[in-house]
Amino acid sequence: MNKNRMRNWIRPMIQISFFIIVMLISIAKALSDEGMTVPFITNASLHAICPFGGVVSIYTYLTDGILIQKIHSSSIILMYAVFFMTLLFGPVFCGWICPFGTFQEFIGKIGKKIFGKRYNHFLPKRLDSILRYLRYFVLILVIYNTAASAKLIFQNVDPYYALFNLFTSEVAVAAYIILAITVIASLFVERPFCKYICPYGATLGIFNLFRIFKIKRNQKTCISCDACNSSCPMNIEVSSSNTIYNHQCISCLKCTSENACPIKDTVILRIGGGKNEN
Structure with a gap:
């Protein structure tokens, strides 16, 4: 394998690794709730390893010194770590780490085989450019409602949470619906949730204005x-x-x-x- 092909495999391997890690953690947590344990795998919940939990908790954390329901202190630490990494290199979390972004790319490969060059070019550019700002509205809405209720509101519509909790009863119907829409949309548009909806992607995207590298x-x-x-x-x-x-x-x-x-x-x-x- 030549150097170019090896470099092309680096990112997919990192993406797959994080996807597997998150999936195993999610399975281990579900099994621990049933009184079973998985050797060598922590029983940490998805909330504990999600840096966006730190973002939505930041208001209550700064004003009252507490975290919202279900969020762990590790989310705050991860939030700062990702912010530092993003300040240096831009939203590498989105492009290299986020398992839901990776999942959409997997589905997109099927869309590419079906539609060829038409894939990812179905929407008119004007409509596409307008929709890309929708995720900032979602970000504001999520932060406001989370601060007002002190509850993890976004979980009820989060397709990432739905994907990694398919085998539990914790997922709201709305989250399953959005997950299904994302899967279908990924056959036509690459990373549709990332482009148009993801509030964490909106947060990290701002760093592109002043990133160092x-x-x-x-x-x-x-x-x-x-x-x-x-x-x-x-x-x-x-x-x-x-x-x-x-x-x-x-x-x-x-x-x-x-x-x-x-x-x-x-x-x-x-x-x-x-x-x-x-």
Whole structure:
């Protein structure tokens, strides 16, 4: 296996590893509730390993010094850890770690085989660009209602929670419905939940405006082949910018010269300058 093919496998292997870890933790927790134990696997709940729990708890944590129902202190620690990582490299949590993002990519592979080049290009660009801001409305709604009720409101509609709790009775019907819609939508649009709904993706996407390591395009060596554009799962037009500040970037690095761009050192991740840099 050559170096390029090995590099192409790094991200999928990391994604699959985190997906398996979360699935095993979820199964172990379900079994522990039934009085059974799984050797070598902690019985931590999904809430304990979810950094978004820290985000929705931040108001009650700062004002009253308490966490909302079901959230663990580990969520606060994970929240800060992910924020630091995102400040450096952008939303790598979304592109490399999040198991629900990985799940959508798995479903998307089926959609790509069915629709070919039409996949991920069904929605009109104008409608698509408007829908991408919906997740910020969801973020505000979730934080406000969680702070007002001191309860984990988002769990009732969270497809990620539904996916990893299919074998329990804790999931609300609404979460199953949204999970089913996400699965179907993933056959037509890559990462639809990430693009349009995910409140945590909205939170981390803001970091793209001031992240330290940026995805940059060398205009002088670019041959305008659009390989970077077609490889981007979030439909970002990489070729139209010298530095990617788009709030939808998930730092998957699929557009870079190590993956899609055929010209060496043309699209790269590095410490960037200002927005006017060429």
